[in-house]
Amino acid sequence: xxxxxxxxxxxxxxxxxxxxxxxxxxxxxxxxxxxxxxxxxxxxxxxxxxxxxxxxxxxxxxxxxxxxxxxxxxxxxxxxxxxxxxxxxxxxxxxxxxxxxxxxxxxxxxxxxxxxxxxxxxxxxxxxxxxxxxxxxxxxxxxxxxxxxxxxxxxxxxxxxxxxxxxxxxxxxxxxxxxxxxxxxxxxxxxxxxxxxxxxxxxxxxxxxxxxxxxxxxxxxxxxxxxxxxxxxxxxxxxxxxxxxxxxxxxxxxxxxxxxxxxxxxxxxxxxxxxxxxxxxxxxxxxx
Numbered sequence: 034x035x036x037x038x039x040x041x042x043x044x045x046x047x048x049x050x051x052x053x054x055x056x057x058x059x060x061x062x063x064x065x066x067x068x069x070x071x072x073x074x075x076x077x078x079x080x081x082x083x084x085x086x087x088x089x090x091x092x093x094x095x096x097x098x099x100x101x102x103x104x105x106x107x108x109x110x111x112x113x114x115x116x117x118x119x120x121x122x123x124x125x126x127x128x129x130x131x132x133x134x135x136x137x138x139x140x141x142x143x144x145x146x147x148x149x150x151x152x153x154x155x156x157x158x159x160x161x162x163x164x165x166x167x168x169x170x171x172x173x174x175x176x177x178x179x180x181x182x183x184x185x186x187x188x189x190x191x192x193x194x195x196x197x198x199x200x201x202x203x204x205x206x207x208x209x210x211x212x213x214x215x216x217x218x219x220x221x222x223x224x225x226x227x228x229x230x231x232x233x234x235x236x237x238x239x240x241x242x243x244x245x246x247x248x249x250x251x252x253x254x255x256x257x258x259x260x261x262x263x264x265x266x267x268x269x270x271x272x273x274x275x276x277x278x279x280x281x282x283x284x285x286x287x288x289x290x291x292x293x294x295x296x297x298x299x300x301x302x303x304x305x306x307x308x309x310x311x312x313x314x315x316x317x318x319x320x321x
Contacts, residue, residue, distance in 0.1 A: 048273075
């Protein structure tokens, strides 16, 4: 779900293709991360994800801590904490529910931020569609048996995603380029260090698990944000937001292809409703 921002040359493809490749990369990374849960505790997997992403960011940006104004410390610490908890709650969620459902529920966070920053009547439609999707996913009948804890964790991840969005804007104003994200990712890795080491134990020293963990960090962080940065240079933010709303659908597809996760019709309708709500909120943002 956290990504690396750096001016890395991207293929000369259309911006729409770049965003779609970013979405596939992100959700493929999540699916591979979930496949590791048979060998590593989710706490350990998320530590590898955030830890390796922090290393990549530090190498790319080489930030100087002395250059950080002390007034920026509180927001930077909160940013790192939100980043760590967002990833942790998401990984704990996908341990219990299919990835497509977790991503759909998590999208409530950015959707909420978009709606709260608007005063248009049409936003009530997007909120209603998203709410209907959540209700369809609620384990209130026997035909869709989802873990209530997994649903709660996915919604929690969405809340931390909303906090991440709001804090990233403040960090971006206080620190140039990707230095703020580099320090926040590093702080997030430090927060996750104790639980990651305890949960992973000696298994964290297994070479092939470390290699897969590094691949997850690249797929879910470095590659997607590099592609998205290039795409945003050549396309309106509103169009970018509409395309990004395809993430729940891509997550469901990656869950099926990589993990053989199948979804009931009711779950697929719920994912579609959340996707439409996110696309609508992005498409009509700023319009009166």
